[in-house]
Amino acid sequence: MFSSEIIASFNDLETSIYNYICQNSEKVAYMRIRELADATHVSTATILRFCRKLNCEGYSEFKAKLKMELKKNKKTSIKSSQHAMLEFFERTLNTDRDQQITEAAKLILQADNVIFIGNGSSGILAEYGARYFSGLGKFSTHIKDFSYPIHSKLRQNSVTIALSVSGENPFTLSQLNQLKQEGSKVISITNNKLSTLAKISDINISYYITEEFFQETNITTQVPVVFIIESIAREIHQL
Template identity: 70%
Template structure:
């Protein structure tokens, strides 16, 4: 309900008002403007100025939007993790994912350099993947910073493993395009095979689970990605030994 731009525009009194509302949203939604002024020790004029800064004509419109926001939060129902995992196994493991994992392992085993790329939650998994592969004898690195420079020595006979739920992450697309133009192999693990990252990859491994969002955060399960990474690492180990 409050954007970062709105919060940045608040003065000291408005910030204290914002803090009170954030902590007492359920109560504020049913208060009169005078009651809120008394509780927060600010004037009604300050409250009205606050309302205008958050794109409300007055206090009544603010309360309507606040109630709608609270109602949306109540409607959010998170799926059980077991359901997401079952969905992955039912949809994906009945297909040809195991063959795709083996093909990807072949590329990784022949590469001089292995580079994981991801951002956000996928960045955390990129770090995990590089550590897991390295633990099994195939040294790998990771990039989860969009501005991280890739040295020219790493752009020769490399295999890049890109992780992205949407498959549309701009920073990953930019890096992958550069690496592909220099003759490197691209493996991507995405939630579907029709994304930009999937299309520019030599091998794409989709896992097809229903995406979930909570308060603008993508909370889609990453259990399938862990399964794919660990399975691929094991296949690489078998090939190298």
């Protein structure tokens, strides 16, 4: 509703109105125009000009948009960690994930180089995965910066382990496509086996947790990813 371009266009009076709305948005959504004018010490004409800058024909449309914004940003109910884990492990018991983990471990065991890639929270887990693998004797590297140059020696006889909840992250897909074209085998860990990332992988291990969002941020639990990474590393160690 308040884009950076619109905020930059505000004069001093309009900025004071904007600041008041930000601090009292729940109350403003139900105020009459005269009440808002009195609270911000401006005229009703100034309020109307402010509304027009927000692409609203009048004060009523402004209040309607503000209510919609408040409803969209209202705190959503977040599942307990126990609920998410039960959902994962119940589905794990009914899949061939153990076989997939063994196949992934065998593929990694034959590789000279193991590269973890991911973006955002998946990038943090890529770093953790590389450290965990290295700790159990299979030296690995991780890439979070997708402009980072990869030496040709690292790409020879390599396995790339790509992490992505959606399996549609454009940065991860771009980096993976380059590595795949240069001969790297691909193991992906995603939330959905029908995603683009899963489809272009040699092995995909999916975990099917209900995705959760809070104010447009994906907060889907990453514990299943940690479980799968550690399971593969331990299987490599056993082999």
